[in-house]
Amino acid sequence: MQIKAVNIRIPLLALAGIAVSAQLYAVQAHTIDVDQLTVAVQSEGEGDSSSSSASHGHGHGAPPQPRETVGATDQSMLHAEEVHLRNIRQLTFGNFKDDPQIAAANYAEAYWAPDGRSLILQAAVNEFPCDQVFRLDLLTGALELISSGEGRVTCSYYTADMQHYIYSSTEFNNGPECPPTPDFSRGYVWPVYESYDIYLADINTGEVLENLTDNPGYDAEGTIDWNSGWLYYASKQHDDIDVYRYNMNTQERERLTDAYGYDGGPFINYDGTKIVYRRSMFKDQAEEDDYRALLADNLIRPGVLELWVMDSDGSNKRELTNDGAANFAPYLHPDNDTVVYCSNRHAPDGRNFDVYMLKLSQPEMEPVRITWDEEFDGFPMFSPDGKYLVWCANRNGSVTGETNVFIAEWVD
Template identity: 20%
Template sequence: MQTIQNATQTNERKVTSLLECLDVKNGERKVLAVFDQLIEAPNWTQDGQSLIYNSGGLLYSFELATGTSNAIDSGYANQCNNDHVLSPDRNQIAVSHHSKEDGQSRIYIFPFEGGHPTLITALAPSYLHGWSPDGQTLAYCAERKGQYDIYTIPAAGGVETQLTDTAGLDDGPEYSPDGRHIWFNSTRSGLMQLWRMNADGSEQTQMTFDESNSWFPHVSPDGESVAYLTYRKDDVAPNDHPANKNVEIRIMPIHGGEYRTLAELFGGQGTINVNSWSPDSTKLAFVSYRLGE
């Protein structure tokens, strides 16, 4: 989850954003573009030709072949944060947009090529993270009655379903490619750790157990691996994922087990909030940052 305010707060220091691509097999990093403003959270499109990122409340399409970015028309949804997801059929984009009326994050859907947004979650705050493989359901983190939990709602709109109800923060829900599971991160065991549950909320199972704070599990399209972001234990509170920290991108097998560090970088909030696996499961897109004076 994220607000527009904390996304752009850098203590008045100039931010340079590096859009990068990481080979998960050999760890090779490639800088695709450098931006003199804050950009966040790249999604890889299903055709492998573009990356979708957010900046300044809008979404942009970065064309890999040309290295050019173009704004995507999202109508009145012009305060989007870094919680955005592409539909499985590539026809739509779902976003978390801070509504004009009260500044709270709600989920909207609009056409992939741009157009008028449709409100999906009337209740706020709601922070989108996952879209089921069959295109029927959205998964998100939401605060209701003072507690943040995982919820789902029909992508066409309707009544939301609460899946978790445990003390502590539950965040970052994302479907596995077969639709059987939802991965998420939770502080219920102390530090922020990765968890997995059945898509109906049953069998909630802890999947990481190390002395780090782990966020945003992203399952590879081939269903074999999970990439995620970690903060050092003493750098952050377990329920916080700030910008401008030394972090790692890690990977582990889908069934759990020993992790491998893919990259160490300066980032955090905005680096890899949403799934950014390439369609062939060989690369990850992410954003690292530099701070000027």
């Protein structure tokens, strides 16, 4: 499989990196040169990434021409209430092929590399009708397709050596076509495709090296502890979806949750000691019966999801939220106390999600709202040094419903 390079006009972000150990699943301490990033953030137009993609990646022929960026790329994209964010920058700008037959672009789940120089993300963009894996180079602005372009993918994540990545895909169990969309006559539901397995791939060639799960049920939502090589993920087994972990060095596999109901979206913190994840909570037997019936058809209803934390071995489980909202995509700051996540707690019956913050050390703390846009903000992730937040949002889109990637300095 060839890696395809595409180019998009993105303000340069000069991030300096770290030394990474030679081992695939172990990484040294994380540091980013803040001065370089700050200068780049304050100097829009300094340099042009449009010439960099010709030698970046392994695609054939000339990459498509970038379209002009849309809207502001400065502090005007922040709302007055967003006091924990500074020097916001928009990193993606929707579809860059002006083809009216192409749906609104959707970039999601942008996760940092260990050295802070790039992001790995999923996107349905241009000619790809369902999500594929891309790598976004923050030094050059080059955006590369690194998955095959076939099937549907989700939940990509770097390994510690940054030469490999993991992702979930339907391609190998379901073929090159996109899987069917869920039946929304049953309400707003998420598909949990049985054809999803988690794969390890070479990030430079796209070669799939190993099926890490090889389970007949749903396997996705994977993240990696860069210190130990444990892969944390959600898996449908025993007629339920639970959090599991798999050691990529020893092939040891463990089930970490067993209470009935959906447990998923596990994120391991940077030192490999804590997992934050989401759980479906049933207020009565009718809701549990609904979950059981939907799961039989490989669907779940994400109406109420509460956040929990546990130790990396599954011990010491503790509830973090109990507000009846849809809370998901939690991520721990390197301080091992601050958690950011996505929630509609300000309007639980609506679709407007924002980023919130809570503290593990303050269980009685009212969650703090971080983003205040009228449209979606979610999938937050702190940089390895904790100084930046990356997230995905509908703000400043060229068309309604377009989701792009944003970065800002984090202000305590």
